[in-house]
Amino acid sequence: MTQVPFGDMKAHYQQFKSDIDTAVSRVLASGHYILGPELDKFEKDFAKFVGVNYAVGCSCGTEAIYLALAAMGVGPGDEVITVAHTAVPTINAISMTGATPVFADIDPVTYVMDVNSAESKITEKTKAFVPVHLYGQMVNMEPLMKLSLKHRIPVMEDIAQATGSLFKGAMAGTIGEYGAFSFYPSKNLGAFGDGGMVVTNSKENYELLLKLRNMGQSQRYHHDIVGINSRLDEIQAAILGAQLPYVNQWNTRRREIAKRYNEGLKGLVTTPQEASYGAHVYHLYVIQTENRDEMQKYLSDKGIQCLIHYPIPGHLQKAYTFLGYKKGDLPVTEHAANHILSLPMYPELTNEQVDHVIAAIRDYCKEKNTASVATPMSAQVAGR
Ligand SMILES: Cc1ncc(COP(=O)(O)O)c(C=O)c1O
Structure with missing residues:
Protein backbone atom coordinates (compact mmCIF):
# COMPACT_ATOMS: atom_id res chain seq x y z
CA MET A 1 0.00 0.00 0.00
CA TYR A 246 16.46 26.47 -1.74
CA VAL A 247 13.43 28.09 -0.06
CA ASN A 248 11.96 29.67 -3.19
CA GLN A 249 12.38 26.43 -5.13
CA TRP A 250 10.65 24.48 -2.34
CA ASN A 251 7.83 27.01 -2.22
CA THR A 252 7.39 26.65 -5.97
CA ARG A 253 7.10 22.87 -5.53
CA ARG A 254 4.54 23.39 -2.73
CA ARG A 255 2.50 25.55 -5.11
CA GLU A 256 2.70 22.87 -7.83
CA ILE A 257 1.44 20.24 -5.39
CA ALA A 258 -1.41 22.56 -4.32
CA LYS A 259 -2.40 23.03 -7.97
CA ARG A 260 -2.46 19.26 -8.49
CA TYR A 261 -4.59 18.77 -5.38
CA ASN A 262 -6.91 21.64 -6.41
CA GLU A 263 -7.53 20.11 -9.83
CA GLY A 264 -7.99 16.57 -8.53
CA LEU A 265 -10.27 17.51 -5.63
CA LYS A 266 -12.51 19.98 -7.46
CA GLY A 267 -16.14 19.39 -6.53
CA LEU A 268 -15.28 16.84 -3.85
CA VAL A 269 -14.15 19.07 -1.00
CA THR A 270 -13.63 22.79 -0.41
CA THR A 271 -10.10 23.40 -1.63
CA PRO A 272 -7.95 26.31 -0.37
CA GLN A 273 -8.34 29.65 -2.10
CA GLU A 274 -5.39 31.88 -2.85
CA ALA A 275 -6.30 35.49 -2.10
CA SER A 276 -6.02 37.81 -5.11
CA TYR A 277 -3.62 40.04 -3.14
CA GLY A 278 -0.93 37.50 -2.48
CA ALA A 279 1.17 34.44 -3.17
CA HIS A 280 0.35 31.47 -0.94
CA VAL A 281 3.32 29.26 -0.01
CA TYR A 282 1.23 26.33 1.28
CA HIS A 283 2.96 25.51 4.52
CA LEU A 284 -0.21 23.48 4.93
CA TYR A 285 -2.79 22.37 2.37
CA VAL A 286 -6.11 22.61 4.20
CA ILE A 287 -9.43 21.40 2.83
CA GLN A 288 -12.91 21.70 4.33
CA THR A 289 -15.32 18.82 4.34
CA GLU A 290 -18.40 17.54 6.09
CA ASN A 291 -17.76 14.36 8.10
CA ARG A 292 -14.16 15.48 8.52
CA ASP A 293 -13.31 12.98 11.25
CA GLU A 294 -14.71 10.08 9.23
CA MET A 295 -12.72 11.12 6.17
CA GLN A 296 -9.55 11.45 8.24
CA LYS A 297 -10.01 7.89 9.55
CA TYR A 298 -10.75 6.54 6.05
CA LEU A 299 -7.56 8.13 4.71
CA SER A 300 -5.55 6.89 7.66
CA ASP A 301 -6.73 3.32 6.95
CA LYS A 302 -5.34 3.79 3.44
CA GLY A 303 -1.92 4.83 4.76
CA ILE A 304 -2.51 8.58 4.33
CA GLN A 305 -1.73 10.67 7.38
CA CYS A 306 -3.75 13.87 7.78
CA LEU A 307 -3.84 16.30 10.69
CA ILE A 308 -6.08 19.12 11.88
CA HIS A 309 -4.68 22.64 12.24
CA TYR A 310 -6.29 23.31 14.68
CA PRO A 311 -9.09 21.28 16.25
CA ILE A 312 -9.54 23.48 19.34
CA PRO A 313 -9.29 27.23 18.79
CA GLY A 314 -7.27 29.25 21.30
CA HIS A 315 -10.31 30.88 22.93
CA LEU A 316 -11.71 27.43 23.84
CA GLN A 317 -8.44 26.00 25.19
CA LYS A 318 -8.44 25.16 28.88
CA ALA A 319 -5.37 27.35 29.46
CA TYR A 320 -7.31 30.39 28.25
CA THR A 321 -10.63 29.93 30.06
CA PHE A 322 -9.57 32.85 32.25
CA LEU A 323 -10.11 35.15 29.25
CA GLY A 324 -13.85 34.47 29.52
CA TYR A 325 -14.66 33.43 25.95
CA LYS A 326 -17.32 30.80 25.30
CA LYS A 327 -18.47 28.61 22.42
CA GLY A 328 -20.15 30.71 19.75
CA ASP A 329 -18.04 33.83 20.33
CA LEU A 330 -15.99 33.32 17.15
CA PRO A 331 -18.36 31.55 14.74
CA VAL A 332 -16.12 31.47 11.66
CA THR A 333 -13.14 30.21 13.68
CA GLU A 334 -15.27 27.51 15.29
CA HIS A 335 -16.82 26.43 11.98
CA ALA A 336 -13.33 26.07 10.50
CA ALA A 337 -12.08 24.06 13.48
CA ASN A 338 -14.90 21.55 12.94
CA HIS A 339 -14.45 21.10 9.19
CA ILE A 340 -10.80 21.56 8.24
CA LEU A 341 -8.36 18.79 7.38
CA SER A 342 -4.69 19.21 6.43
CA LEU A 343 -3.52 16.87 3.68
CA PRO A 344 0.15 15.92 3.33
CA MET A 345 2.13 18.86 1.89
CA TYR A 346 5.92 19.09 1.63
CA PRO A 347 8.31 19.54 -1.27
CA GLU A 348 9.51 15.91 -1.20
CA LEU A 349 5.97 14.62 -1.84
CA THR A 350 5.85 12.86 -5.23
CA ASN A 351 3.11 13.35 -7.82
CA GLU A 352 2.24 9.66 -7.32
CA GLN A 353 1.66 10.25 -3.62
CA VAL A 354 -0.49 13.30 -4.35
CA ASP A 355 -2.53 11.30 -6.87
CA HIS A 356 -2.92 8.52 -4.28
CA VAL A 357 -4.42 11.02 -1.82
CA ILE A 358 -6.74 12.43 -4.49
CA ALA A 359 -7.88 8.92 -5.52
CA ALA A 360 -8.56 7.96 -1.90
CA ILE A 361 -10.73 11.06 -1.36
CA ARG A 362 -12.56 10.32 -4.61
CA ASP A 363 -13.16 6.72 -3.44
CA TYR A 364 -14.39 7.98 -0.07
CA CYS A 365 -16.92 10.28 -1.73
CA LYS A 366 -18.04 7.50 -4.09
CA GLU A 367 -18.47 5.00 -1.25
CA LYS A 368 -20.45 7.51 0.78
CA ASN A 369 -22.32 8.45 -2.36
CA THR A 370 -21.64 12.09 -1.69
CA ALA A 371 -19.59 14.95 -2.92
CA SER A 372 -18.30 15.79 0.50
CA VAL A 373 -18.12 19.55 0.08
CA ALA A 374 -18.46 21.50 3.30
CA THR A 375 -20.46 24.68 3.13
CA PRO A 376 -17.85 27.37 3.47
CA MET A 377 -19.12 30.06 5.75
CA SER A 378 -18.67 32.76 3.12
CA ALA A 379 -22.33 32.63 2.19
CA GLN A 380 -23.36 33.01 5.78
CA VAL A 381 -21.03 35.73 6.89
CA ALA A 382 -21.78 39.33 6.12
CA GLY A 383 -19.12 41.88 5.35
CA ARG A 384 -16.78 40.00 3.09
C1 LIG B 1 1.50 30.36 13.55
C2 LIG B 1 2.60 29.97 14.48
N1 LIG B 1 3.05 30.87 15.36
C3 LIG B 1 4.05 30.58 16.21
C4 LIG B 1 4.64 29.34 16.22
C5 LIG B 1 5.72 29.05 17.24
O1 LIG B 1 6.92 28.66 16.65
P1 LIG B 1 7.92 27.69 17.44
O2 LIG B 1 7.35 26.33 17.43
O3 LIG B 1 9.20 27.80 16.65
O4 LIG B 1 8.07 28.25 18.82
C6 LIG B 1 4.22 28.37 15.31
C7 LIG B 1 4.83 27.03 15.25
O5 LIG B 1 4.50 26.15 15.99
C8 LIG B 1 3.16 28.68 14.42
O6 LIG B 1 2.72 27.78 13.53
Missing part, protein backbone atom coordinates in the same frame (compact mmCIF):
# COMPACT_ATOMS: atom_id res chain seq x y z
CA THR A 2 1.37 3.46 -0.87
CA GLN A 3 2.13 5.26 2.36
CA VAL A 4 1.80 9.02 2.52
CA PRO A 5 3.14 10.33 5.82
CA PHE A 6 2.23 13.84 6.90
CA GLY A 7 5.87 14.88 6.71
CA ASP A 8 9.15 13.23 5.80
CA MET A 9 12.13 14.86 7.49
CA LYS A 10 14.33 11.83 6.78
CA ALA A 11 13.76 12.19 3.03
CA HIS A 12 14.48 15.90 3.36
CA TYR A 13 17.78 15.21 5.14
CA GLN A 14 18.84 12.56 2.62
CA GLN A 15 18.27 14.99 -0.24
CA PHE A 16 20.47 17.72 1.29
CA LYS A 17 22.75 15.49 3.36
CA SER A 18 26.05 16.71 2.01
CA ASP A 19 25.16 20.44 2.44
CA ILE A 20 23.90 19.83 5.97
CA ASP A 21 26.72 17.54 7.07
CA THR A 22 29.28 20.04 5.78
CA ALA A 23 27.61 22.88 7.70
CA VAL A 24 27.44 20.90 10.95
CA SER A 25 31.03 19.62 10.71
CA ARG A 26 32.30 23.16 10.05
CA VAL A 27 30.67 24.43 13.26
CA LEU A 28 31.75 21.46 15.37
CA ALA A 29 35.36 21.94 14.26
CA SER A 30 35.25 25.71 14.85
CA GLY A 31 34.78 25.46 18.62
CA HIS A 32 32.37 28.44 18.44
CA TYR A 33 28.80 27.39 19.23
CA ILE A 34 26.86 30.48 20.37
CA LEU A 35 26.69 33.98 18.82
CA GLY A 36 29.40 33.41 16.24
CA PRO A 37 30.08 33.91 12.54
CA GLU A 38 27.44 31.42 11.33
CA LEU A 39 24.62 33.32 13.01
CA ASP A 40 26.02 36.61 11.85
CA LYS A 41 26.08 35.44 8.23
CA PHE A 42 22.68 33.77 8.38
CA GLU A 43 21.06 36.87 9.92
CA LYS A 44 22.47 39.03 7.10
CA ASP A 45 21.47 36.53 4.38
CA PHE A 46 17.99 36.09 5.86
CA ALA A 47 17.44 39.87 6.12
CA LYS A 48 18.39 40.13 2.44
CA PHE A 49 16.07 37.25 1.51
CA VAL A 50 13.12 38.92 3.27
CA GLY A 51 14.05 42.42 2.10
CA VAL A 52 14.50 44.08 5.50
CA ASN A 53 17.42 45.86 7.14
CA TYR A 54 17.87 43.63 10.18
CA ALA A 55 17.28 40.09 11.38
CA VAL A 56 17.89 38.76 14.89
CA GLY A 57 18.08 35.00 15.42
CA CYS A 58 16.49 33.52 18.52
CA SER A 59 15.56 30.17 20.06
CA CYS A 60 12.16 29.58 18.44
CA GLY A 61 9.16 31.24 16.84
CA THR A 62 7.35 31.63 20.15
CA GLU A 63 10.23 33.66 21.54
CA ALA A 64 10.55 35.62 18.29
CA ILE A 65 6.98 36.86 18.86
CA TYR A 66 7.67 37.46 22.54
CA LEU A 67 10.88 39.40 21.84
CA ALA A 68 9.20 41.62 19.25
CA LEU A 69 6.29 42.37 21.59
CA ALA A 70 8.69 43.04 24.47
CA ALA A 71 10.64 45.40 22.21
CA MET A 72 7.36 47.22 21.47
CA GLY A 73 6.93 47.69 25.21
CA VAL A 74 3.88 45.42 25.42
CA GLY A 75 3.25 44.31 29.00
CA PRO A 76 0.73 43.81 31.79
CA GLY A 77 -2.47 45.82 31.36
CA ASP A 78 -2.13 45.91 27.56
CA GLU A 79 -4.26 44.10 25.02
CA VAL A 80 -2.94 42.49 21.83
CA ILE A 81 -5.34 41.67 19.01
CA THR A 82 -4.70 38.39 17.24
CA VAL A 83 -6.73 35.33 16.19
CA ALA A 84 -7.77 32.16 18.01
CA HIS A 85 -7.38 30.16 14.79
CA THR A 86 -3.60 29.75 15.07
CA ALA A 87 -0.99 27.55 16.65
CA VAL A 88 -1.35 28.20 20.36
CA PRO A 89 2.25 29.53 20.67
CA THR A 90 1.11 32.80 19.06
CA ILE A 91 -1.19 33.25 22.03
CA ASN A 92 1.35 31.93 24.54
CA ALA A 93 3.89 34.53 23.37
CA ILE A 94 1.39 37.34 24.01
CA SER A 95 0.65 35.92 27.46
CA MET A 96 4.38 35.72 28.22
CA THR A 97 4.54 39.54 28.04
CA GLY A 98 1.78 39.79 30.66
CA ALA A 99 -0.60 41.34 28.10
CA THR A 100 -4.10 40.00 27.37
CA PRO A 101 -4.70 38.28 24.02
CA VAL A 102 -7.88 39.50 22.31
CA PHE A 103 -9.28 37.41 19.49
CA ALA A 104 -10.61 38.65 16.18
CA ASP A 105 -12.55 36.21 14.01
CA ILE A 106 -11.15 34.96 10.70
CA ASP A 107 -12.06 35.31 7.07
CA PRO A 108 -14.07 32.20 6.08
CA VAL A 109 -12.24 31.69 2.80
CA THR A 110 -8.60 32.49 3.59
CA TYR A 111 -8.72 31.43 7.30
CA VAL A 112 -6.64 34.43 8.33
CA MET A 113 -7.56 37.48 10.44
CA ASP A 114 -10.76 39.26 9.40
CA VAL A 115 -9.60 42.86 9.61
CA ASN A 116 -13.16 44.17 10.19
CA SER A 117 -13.45 41.89 13.19
CA ALA A 118 -10.03 43.08 14.41
CA GLU A 119 -11.21 46.68 14.16
CA SER A 120 -14.22 45.90 16.32
CA LYS A 121 -11.90 44.64 19.10
CA ILE A 122 -9.83 47.84 19.46
CA THR A 123 -9.98 49.47 22.89
CA GLU A 124 -7.88 52.15 24.57
CA LYS A 125 -5.73 49.30 25.94
CA THR A 126 -4.82 47.83 22.53
CA LYS A 127 -1.06 47.94 22.19
CA ALA A 128 -0.38 45.76 19.13
CA PHE A 129 -1.85 43.72 16.30
CA VAL A 130 -0.47 40.23 15.72
CA PRO A 131 -1.78 39.07 12.34
CA VAL A 132 -0.95 35.41 11.67
CA HIS A 133 -0.14 34.48 8.07
CA LEU A 134 -1.63 31.03 8.53
CA TYR A 135 -0.99 27.98 6.35
CA GLY A 136 1.31 30.07 4.11
CA GLN A 137 -1.18 32.79 3.20
CA MET A 138 -0.88 36.39 4.32
CA VAL A 139 -3.48 38.49 6.07
CA ASN A 140 -4.91 41.32 3.95
CA MET A 141 -2.29 43.80 5.09
CA GLU A 142 -3.64 46.90 3.33
CA PRO A 143 -6.71 47.47 5.53
CA LEU A 144 -4.77 46.28 8.58
CA MET A 145 -1.98 48.83 8.02
CA LYS A 146 -4.65 51.52 7.54
CA LEU A 147 -6.07 50.61 10.95
CA SER A 148 -2.58 50.56 12.40
CA LEU A 149 -1.86 54.06 11.11
CA LYS A 150 -5.26 55.45 12.10
CA HIS A 151 -5.09 54.15 15.69
CA ARG A 152 -1.29 54.23 16.06
CA ILE A 153 -1.21 50.55 16.95
CA PRO A 154 1.91 48.77 15.64
CA VAL A 155 1.79 45.47 13.77
CA MET A 156 3.89 42.38 14.53
CA GLU A 157 3.50 39.81 11.74
CA ASP A 158 3.50 36.14 12.81
CA ILE A 159 5.22 34.54 9.82
CA ALA A 160 5.93 31.16 11.40
CA GLN A 161 3.97 29.41 8.64
CA ALA A 162 4.66 31.74 5.75
CA THR A 163 8.36 32.18 4.98
CA GLY A 164 8.52 33.51 1.43
CA SER A 165 4.84 34.41 0.98
CA LEU A 166 3.89 37.69 -0.63
CA PHE A 167 1.35 40.48 -0.28
CA LYS A 168 1.11 42.42 -3.57
CA GLY A 169 4.75 41.53 -4.22
CA ALA A 170 5.97 42.50 -0.73
CA MET A 171 7.39 39.63 1.27
CA ALA A 172 5.89 38.68 4.61
CA GLY A 173 7.91 40.51 7.24
CA THR A 174 8.42 43.73 5.29
CA ILE A 175 5.08 45.37 6.10
CA GLY A 176 4.64 45.37 9.88
CA GLU A 177 7.05 47.03 12.30
CA TYR A 178 8.31 43.56 13.22
CA GLY A 179 8.05 40.07 11.74
CA ALA A 180 8.55 36.82 13.64
CA PHE A 181 9.60 33.57 11.96
CA SER A 182 9.79 30.00 13.23
CA PHE A 183 12.32 27.46 11.96
CA TYR A 184 10.58 24.46 13.50
CA PRO A 185 11.79 21.51 11.33
CA SER A 186 8.62 21.16 9.21
CA LYS A 187 8.32 24.88 8.38
CA ASN A 188 8.97 26.17 4.85
CA LEU A 189 12.52 26.85 6.07
CA GLY A 190 13.22 24.49 8.94
CA ALA A 191 16.12 23.86 11.31
CA PHE A 192 17.11 20.44 12.61
CA GLY A 193 15.89 21.50 16.01
CA ASP A 194 14.24 24.72 17.22
CA GLY A 195 14.95 28.18 15.88
CA GLY A 196 13.35 31.55 15.21
CA MET A 197 14.05 35.02 13.82
CA VAL A 198 12.75 38.55 14.33
CA VAL A 199 13.04 41.01 11.45
CA THR A 200 12.69 44.79 11.45
CA ASN A 201 13.75 47.79 9.41
CA SER A 202 14.54 50.00 12.38
CA LYS A 203 18.08 50.20 13.77
CA GLU A 204 16.71 51.18 17.16
CA ASN A 205 14.44 48.12 17.27
CA TYR A 206 17.32 45.95 16.11
CA GLU A 207 19.65 47.11 18.87
CA LEU A 208 16.96 46.55 21.47
CA LEU A 209 16.28 43.03 20.15
CA LEU A 210 19.99 42.17 20.33
CA LYS A 211 19.94 42.98 24.03
CA LEU A 212 16.61 41.35 24.78
CA ARG A 213 17.63 38.00 23.28
CA ASN A 214 20.94 37.98 25.15
CA MET A 215 19.96 38.59 28.77
CA GLY A 216 19.74 42.33 28.36
CA GLN A 217 23.47 42.71 27.77
CA SER A 218 25.01 45.57 25.81
CA GLN A 219 28.43 44.02 26.43
CA ARG A 220 29.56 41.08 28.52
CA TYR A 221 28.40 41.44 32.14
CA HIS A 222 26.72 44.79 31.46
CA HIS A 223 22.98 44.16 31.70
CA ASP A 224 21.19 47.34 30.66
CA ILE A 225 17.69 45.88 30.64
CA VAL A 226 15.93 42.70 31.72
CA GLY A 227 16.23 40.19 28.89
CA ILE A 228 16.12 36.45 28.30
CA ASN A 229 18.40 33.80 26.87
CA SER A 230 16.98 33.25 23.39
CA ARG A 231 19.78 32.70 20.91
CA LEU A 232 19.85 30.77 17.65
CA ASP A 233 22.88 28.49 18.06
CA GLU A 234 25.68 28.21 15.52
CA ILE A 235 24.81 24.66 14.38
CA GLN A 236 21.19 25.58 13.60
CA ALA A 237 22.28 28.87 11.96
CA ALA A 238 24.72 26.98 9.71
CA ILE A 239 22.06 24.39 8.76
CA LEU A 240 19.53 27.13 8.03
CA GLY A 241 22.07 29.10 6.03
CA ALA A 242 22.82 26.03 3.90
CA GLN A 243 19.11 25.61 3.14
CA LEU A 244 18.13 29.25 2.57
CA PRO A 245 19.07 29.20 -1.16
